[in-house]
Amino acid sequence: MDALTRAATTGTSREAPPASGLPTDDLLGSVQRSPERELLLRAGMHAVYAAAGRKVEAGVEAPVPAPEETMPACSAKAAEILGRLLAGQRTEILREALDRLHQAGLRVPHVLLPTALDVQQTALRSAVAALLGKRGLWLAAQNSDWGWAVATSNETDETTWEEGALGERISTLRRVRDRDPSVGLAWVEDVWKSEKADARVAMVEALETGLSSGDEGFLERALDDRSVRVCEAAAALLARISDSDYAGRAAARAEAILVRYEPPAGGLRGVAAGLSRRGHAGMLDVEPPEHPDAGWRRDLPGDVPERGVGDKSWRISRALSVVTPAHWEEHFGVTPSDLITAARGDWEMAVFEGWCRASVLHRESSWAVPLWRSCYRFEHDLEGWQTWRIALSMANLLPQSDLAFAIGQLPKNGEMPSRLSSTLQAISDPWQPDLSEAFLEGLHRRISGLCQYGPAQGEEPWVTALPHAALSLASCCLERATGFRERLEGCSGLPDHALRCWGPELKRFEETLELRRKLVEEIPL
């Protein structure tokens, strides 16, 4: 603090002000002024003098500049769309944009790098990391918040594993498991005792990458974890190790429930059974289990039946859910569809639920199709609905061409059953061209049907499927996907409620497709 500031801060108390030590003081001349005024004027001139005499600083090391880019940036228009997506509008499409950029061998333009590096979701980060270019890595190295983008080599993987946030640790773990499962397992075993339950759950789940019998010992120990969620995660993985001890125990337990398969009878009894549509594919005897023992509770930890589901049904479905459905084909020597038909009876919903869950766990699409068909026909009562909901979790296992065919078979007015609509909505994978084409064709037909025959009673399954379809339709079919709203608005005599039901959703549908079309256009592959 200089003398003038010191004097001004404490107050002048009518004393003569100190000199500023600058030649400017002389400019004031010998005019009689109050000490305060004198001080202020000296301070003012000091300020101007200092401003005019401002010097540049020195002694800073210039950074090593970013290396030349090896990938080209995307076009200005693509950058504009990407900027909007990154800014938080329509994050669902962001993933598609990033994937397209990656496939096209393009990088994020420099101006968008800070926003791209600020992306929070772990799934998006791995997509962004591939598009940063040399400049992005150079930039990320200077901001600790962006450390996730720089950690790629073996050594930094280990640092991330030891010091990173949970999301980063888990994605690193998966990456390492992909390269060398035993290293990843050793990492987890090292830290296991000191981790919180959330972290333990995530780590067990990450062992899914590169899962093998080498993980069995660890997972068996994890079955005795004090957190139920850890036990559940471990059980799900153990069930997938085909020759594991766990799989053997699970199969034995399930065989005590599905006790016997009777092949279809021959002769007249068989004809009679066929006519009654019961048992023409044979009969499956189901023995509901008694109270679970300790081994049961250890192997099948966690969740309790939903309301309205009986204990016995629950136990049947739970015990079947961990056994690979292929086991039954071998055990009874029958095809999936025959066994499914044979399961009709008192416990069919429970058995179906168990098989549905098992198909998802073991990714058995040869079971998913007949199971889905059977559940599709269930009554719309509570039990039927619950089973249907579980069947929907198999949606990604269904061949999309079958669904495309189903849409093609819709009646003349194009109405779609709500179960078909909910199946379409449950497919989280991108739609293949045949399904996409069928959907758009069907939508055209439905709108024509709407104009011709009037709206449906109650909810409109097409409309509820639109938001999901807008994001799932294959990019090669987008060109055709226009004009729906125009056609709807061109219909005369449509009641107001139908316009209110269709109009806004169709508008959003077309806007989303428009945005995706632009992406396809601006990021050609």
Place this chain on the structure above:
Amino acid sequence: MSADMTYEDIAALAPDAKVAAAGRKLGAPKSWESPGRSDDALWGECRGSAVYQVRVDLSDLAVKCSCPSRKHPCKHGIGLLFLHLETPLPTAPAPDWVTDWLARRAASTKARKSAGKRKEAVPNPEAKEKRARKRLSRVAAGLETLDLWTEDLVRDGLATAGTRPVSFWETQAKRMVDAQASGVAARLRHLSGLPNSSPDWPGKLLDGLGRLALLSEAFRRLDSLDEPLAESVKAEVGISLSQEEVLERGENVSDGWIVLGQRTEDEERLKARRTWLLGTDSRRYALILQFAASGAPFAEGFVSGTVVEAELAFYPGAIPLRAVVRSRTGVATRAGELPGHGTLEAFLDHTSTMTAGQPWLERLPATLEAVVPLLYGGRWLVCDRDGGVLPLAGGEHWSLLSLSGGHPVDLAAEWDGEVLLPLGVVAGGTYRMIQGDG
């Protein structure tokens, strides 16, 4: 509008983000009926709840729309610009509602252009003279009370300023407004934010009060100052010329002006925009100050990073910076470079000259060639080819860093005597404005 206008440029023309987003949506061909363009205008009919006639004058991007929106430019005008950017409009003969409007605009510009040159008989020169004298004495009386007030403050010690309520400053600022010294009032309001804002606030406060004392001292001796400096002092106090007077008396400079960048500040019910220009031939800097009620348009549109052919009239003063646009011609083109100072030392020499000529300038324009922005020891800096550095304004400058990548760029900035506030950057031959996040 040149073909290389960007999305950001158009969004920056919108009065707020909502209009920009709505306009963005309207930038699709299906919203438009027979859009077209000529050499000097864009037009189209926008289908909304009604059909609106939308037109844009390409010389200054003025928008006229038949919609009743109070925001200006409205979403339809912004939408038309986006449309043209997405899919360049076909050249066509302009309809009457476009040519009529252009003709009316041209006529009013012409009237304005000749405003200064017209020898208008002053209704009553004596009365005008008398009014001016009266104003000067009112301001002088106001400054007398200000001097007593600041002297009291120093006598009690600036340490006490840290404990004063906001009203302590505000009351005094209002008195200055009443005394028609709004420039002084603005300075007081700025000073009121200093106490406790930084460790060295007493020094900063004393600097500000000292400069204020110099200003009142200069005002007392107005008659003995050179004419230009006297004009500067009057302007700083708050006695500024009307636009008409500037057009009449100001120095006219025709040039291609690079729009270096803009800063808009929202005050109560009012927004103020500073637009910095640099003449490509004259190498003169100019500041266009515009005020508008919040939500209302600024009269003149500038797109940062373009070159505007225009004749400016400068406010008289010791270091003339502030100017008004007398006329604009032609279509703005994109600036590919920012001519300026080769070293930071040369830039500071230049500011010394300006400060010596007019000590109360608060913000000076800077165009710096080949500087490297960097983050060093937690500080944001720019470094020149000699290794000299100056600090950047508070806040983070990641996009600037990203655009430069450690390589030299041309930077346009505002210099407040302490730090550089970046306005725009030219990297790889492309101008980009820097949003004010600092």
